[in-house]
Amino acid sequence: MDMAGKKGSRKTKVRVAHELPKRRRNAIQEAMNAHKLEDRSDWDRSAEWGNTRFYRKIIKPGTMRTVSLPLLETNLGDPWPIPVTILHGARPGPTITVLGGVHGDELTGPSACTHLLSNAFTDLGKPLDPTQMAGTLRIVPIINLPGYRSKSRYFPDGRDLNRQFPGDFKGSTTRRVAAQMWKHLLDDADAIVDIHSAGRGRSNMPQIRADLAHPGSNILAKAFGIEIILDSKPPSGSLRKTAIANDIPSITYEGGGANLLDHESVNVALQGVINVLKSLRMIPGNPNRPRFRMLASGSHWLRAGEGGLLDMFVSSGSVMREGEVIATISDPANPGLTVDIVAPEDGLLIGAATNPFTAAGMAVGHFLPISRHIGLLRDQIDGNRRFLVCGSQNDAVWREETEIDEVAIDVQGGGVDSEWVVSKSTQHQPSDDTFSEPEEENEA
Ligand SMILES: [Zn+2]
Structure with missing residues (x-):
């Protein structure tokens, strides 16, 4: 895609640095x-x-x-x-x-x-x-x-x-x-x-x-x-x-x-x-x-409220609208019952489960809530609404540092490694802020 060509059509420069805490x-x-x-x-x-x-x-x-x-x-x-x-x-x-x-x-x-x-x-x-x-x-x-x-x-x-x-x-x-x-x-x-x-x-x-x-x-x-x-x-x-x-x-x-x-x-x-x-x-x-660039102060883990067979509808990198279904959990031992895991707000699925075997509490998605800057992402997606990262398509261009829109994404209470929210689902449960991410789900 021609990202450079979009430059002329851009309106006012986005300045949102004040949104970081x-x-x-x-x-x-x-x-x-x-x-x-x-x-x-x-x-x-x-x-x-x-x-x-x-x-x-x-x-x-x-x-x-x-x-x-x-x-x-x-x-x-x-x-x-x-x-x-x-x-x-x-x-x-x-x-x-x-x-x-x-x-x-x-x-x-x-x-x-x-x-x-x-x-x-x-x-x-x-x-x-x-x-x-x-x-x-x-x-x-x-x-x-x-x-x-x-x-x-x-x-x-x-x-x-x-x-x-x-x-x-x-x-x-x-x-x-x-x-x-x-x-x-x-x-x-x-x-x-x-x-x-x-x-x-x-x-x-x-x-x-x-x-x-x-x-x-x-x-x-x-x-x-x-x-x-x-x-x-x-x-x-x-x-x-x-x-x-x-x-x-x-x-x-x-x-x-x-x-x-x-x-x-x-x-x-x-x-x-x-x-x-x-x-x-x-x-x-x-x-x-x-x-x-999006500078994010945190992110949320979306967790399975129930265990079973996880059917992911989207993959990591998908741009989501609030309420859209990310995955469905069913259980072959309990036919007829399913639970949806939905996007809690507009945002980007920066990480997603790839293993369909799921237990209650397992991370289904790593989610970056992006409210009013979602348009920046939507301008740069493929046919499956996956965000096309600069360089992933051999499409990167050179531009001046001053030409880059820099937006801050303030995620309340969401550390990259330690915070999480339980996904909105039919089995909604209150989140537990004292829980800390198990080591293998942390970064790096
Ligand atoms: Zn690692």
């Missing part, structure tokens, strides 16, 4: 005001620039090399080596780490990173040609290789790596892995892009999660070049939380689902990484930018 808006604004644009002498194109080292291996300027990094420093047993590819640019610039597969069953990151390391991206004259690059790009297609081999989110000791940062070399197995990652891949990074997908049984439409009150992360989130950005404080022990505590810009990209390979989500991830590198002037060219 006041305290949060002030915090973001203060942080951004205090933030000095990085003007680092070591990124100066004429600065000294030579070989770099990664895990005792040398990489010369303008070359790339894949190095094996053991996740465990051990003399006995499997050290769990993973491949890390370092593209060391010919000229000075920042160091960026792109991660896939922190959760072993989430395949969007591994697929996107593998594409980025193909000849189509790294050959002479291609987007990631190291001879044309400034700075250093580290790409790690799969962190949790043991989990991937066993099709599991977790490490073999049953722990979630993304709750163990900053790690501990004397701690549990997964804490040791976190410490090793932190030491070799993250601690000296100037920015981190961590690619995830929804957990098992669900799928996410492409979205960015970032702490927008952290200036570097705010800039990085927007540089990725997609429409939906969830302003979310990272969970305790997460990579993102530790990175921000160390003032390293860090974002989480979410797209697709565990055990799924979603081409659109992979495509958006590829373009997002390229956009980030272009924004940082690490590679030539202008970054693509979306027609608008």
Whole structure:
């Protein structure tokens, strides 16, 4: 579709920044005001620039090399080596780490990173040609290789790596892995892009999660070049939380689902990484930018009030009107009874269940209520009323930052990871605000 062509027909510029909760808006604004644009002498194109080292291996300027990094420093047993590819640019610039597969069953990151390391991206004259690059790009297609081999989110000791940062070399197995990652891949990074997908049984439409009150992360989130950005404080022990505590810009990209390979989500991830590198002037060219951005302060989980067989009518990314049916639950053991789960208001289904086996209380949808800006979404949908994310159709265009409509979506009481509402249904139940999201349904 021609998004650029819509520019002329647009009426007044949407300005809704005042809709974010006041305290949060002030915090973001203060942080951004205090933030000095990085003007680092070591990124100066004429600065000294030579070989770099990664895990005792040398990489010369303008070359790339894949190095094996053991996740465990051990003399006995499997050290769990993973491949890390370092593209060391010919000229000075920042160091960026792109991660896939922190959760072993989430395949969007591994697929996107593998594409980025193909000849189509790294050959002479291609987007990631190291001879044309400034700075250093580290790409790690799969962190949790043991989990991937066993099709599991977790490490073999049953722990979630993304709750163990900053790690501990004397701690549990997964804490040791976190410490090793932190030491070799993250601690000296100037920015981190961590690619995830929804957990098992669900799928996410492409979205960015970032702490927008952290200036570097705010800039990085927007540089990725997609429409939906969830302003979310990272969970305790997460990579993102530790990175921000160390003032390293860090974002989480979410797209697709565990055990799924979603081409659109992979495509958006590829373009997002390229956009980030272009924004940082690490590679030539202008970054693509979306027609608008939605900065959301929260979201709601829609839960099944009953258990049974879940029949989803729509998929993640669908633009919903209030009262429209998202899914129906029936139970083959109780023929004749069904319960509808409907959209609680106008909005966007940013995540949806893909597993039809449902128990009462399970998340059916992750919902972003969008009241008066719903028109922005409706201008950019396919025949099934699924929102077409910038970059998903190879349709992205370059536009000035000032041409982007930026709207804030204030979701009352809805944290990305912790809040939920029970879906409106014939079995309506009051919501319970004390409930917190189980770990496997959280982000990242
Ligand atoms: Zn994940």
